[in-house]
Amino acid sequence: MKKLDIPSLEAFVAAVEEKSLSKAAQRENLVTSAVSKRITDLEHHLDKTLLSRHGRGVEPTAAGILLYQHAKSLLRNLRLTENLLHEFANDGKAKLRLLVNPSSILQFLPQQMASFFKTHTGLRIDLVECHSYDIPRLIAEDAGDIGIYHADLPAPGVLSYPYKQDRVGLVVPNGHPLSQRESLFLEEALDYDLLGYFPRHSLDSFLAYVGPTLSRPPNVNLQVSNFETRCRMIQEGLGIGVVPEQIAASYLQPMGLQLLHLKDSWALRQFYICVKSIDAQQPLIRELLDALLT
Numbered sequence: 001m002k003k004l005d006i007p008s009l010e011a012f013v014a015a016v017e018e019k020s021l022s023k024a025a026q027r028e029n030l031v032t033s034a035v036s037k038r039i040t041d042l043e044h045h046l047d048k049t050l051l052s053r054h055g056r057g058v059e060p061t062a063a064g065i066l067l068y069q070h071a072k073s074l075l076r077n078l079r080l081t082e083n084l085l086h087e088f089a090n091d092g093k094a095k096l097r098l099l100v101n102p103s104s105i106l107q108f109l110p111q112q113m114a115s116f117f118k119t120h121t122g123l124r125i126d127l128v129e130c131h132s133y134d135i136p137r138l139i140a141e142d143a144g145d146i147g148i149y150h151a152d153l154p155a156p157g158v159l160s161y162p163y164k165q166d167r168v169g170l171v172v173p174n175g176h177p178l179s180q181r182e183s184l185f186l187e188e189a190l191d192y193d194l195l196g197y198f199p200r201h202s203l204d205s206f207l208a209y210v211g212p213t214l215s216r217p218p219n220v221n222l223q224v225s226n227f228e229t230r231c232r233m234i235q236e237g238l239g240i241g242v243v244p245e246q247i248a249a250s251y252l253q254p255m256g257l258q259l260l261h262l263k264d265s266w267a268l269r270q271f272y273i274c275v276k277s278i279d280a281q282q283p284l285i286r287e288l289l290d291a292l293l294t
Contacts, residue, residue: 004045006078009071011038012050016068020057095124096284099144101132104271106227107246108148108164116291123284133200136160139274145285146292150199150269158274161293168199168267169245170260171234171252178240183261186242187214195230195241196223199266210266231255 014024015035025032043050050064060068100109105127117123130138135147136155147158154160170189172178178189198206203220222238224230230241231251248259273292275285 004042006075008038008042009075011035012042012064013068013071013075015039015051015058016060016064019059021053095126096146096288097126097128097144098288099128099130099135099138099147101135101149101271102129102225102227103150103166103244103247103269104148104164105129107166107244108271112292116288120284120287125288133205136274139276142276145275145282146289147274148271148292149274150271152270154272155274158276159278160272160274161289163271163273163292165271166269167245167262168242168269169248169262170240171231171243171248171257172240172260173234173237174256174258176240176258178260179258181260183263185213185263186210186218189240190214190216190218192219193239194218194220195233195239196220197225197230198242199269210264213264213266227251231257 011024011028011030011034014027015021018024018027021035021039022032025035028035039051046063046067048063049061050067051058052061109127113125128144130147132149132151135144135149136158138144139147140157148163149155150166170178170184170186176192178184178192181188196203200206200209203217207214207217220239222233224233224241227243227247228251230243231248232255233239234241234257235255242262243259245259245261248257251257252259273289275289278286278289
């Protein structure tokens with residue numbers, strides 16, 4: 001005996017919900033005759049009339065209502081199964097997609113990932129470096145499972161949890177006119193060339209973020225996104241730069257640099273971990289989220 005097939009059930013569910021074969025066809029990207037044939041074949045297979053057809057469209061019979069309820073549940077479970085299988089790599093290992101901004105990758109994740117993998121040896125994590133302003137949107141669009149970003153407030157459209165904090169400081173070469181200072185406001189360094197890539201990444205976004213704390217834009221001749229490269233440029237006298245304090249500490253002595261504490265309120269940054277939702281059917285996401293928040 002021929003078995004029930006998924007495309008026919010999808011067409012039938014669409015027809016019941018849309019109350020029209022033509023609208024069901026649009027929804028399923030089919031022509032109306034194809035939807036009609038699939039439902040007719042389904043009726044022949046079950047030997048039951050499932051839809052009453054009339055001038056205003058279609059409506060399910062009593063048998064059709066029963067099939068609709070069970071077909072809806074079956075299709076929902078099928079989609080859930082497909083979504084769960086996306087957590088696995090092609091080799092069958094469990095896989096999670098972790099979207100993280102560069103500062104978090106360097107400062108926070110190595111130790112946490114080492115600890116997590118001690119108890120999750122069969123898991124694969126795709127670690128993707130992204131800008132903080134992109135990460136919540138990508139998580140909301142299912143382009144990743146967990147994201148780490150920094151912002152003043154939690155981003156809308158996702159579930160966010162406070163993660164960690166850091167501070168950015170001002171790195172200058174030894175012997176620079178500012179090198180005798182221990183702390184300052186960035187405003188006090190505007191007479192000197194700055195290497196670009198600030199908090200908020202672009203200069204325009206940074207200036208909009210810091211608002212009236214600067215009386216004029218800094219002079220930026222060179223944009224450098226990589227932290228180590230930025231410090232090497234500072235070493236060569238190409239400018240001074242804003243760098244996360246914990247990251248800068250690794251380069252100070254080897255490169256002959258100094259780190260000045262920035263007293264600006266924006267120098268303290270809050271990081272968040274975000275997910276689209278907490279689904280009981282996706283325990284690996286919950287386990288990684290708990291591990292990162294511990």
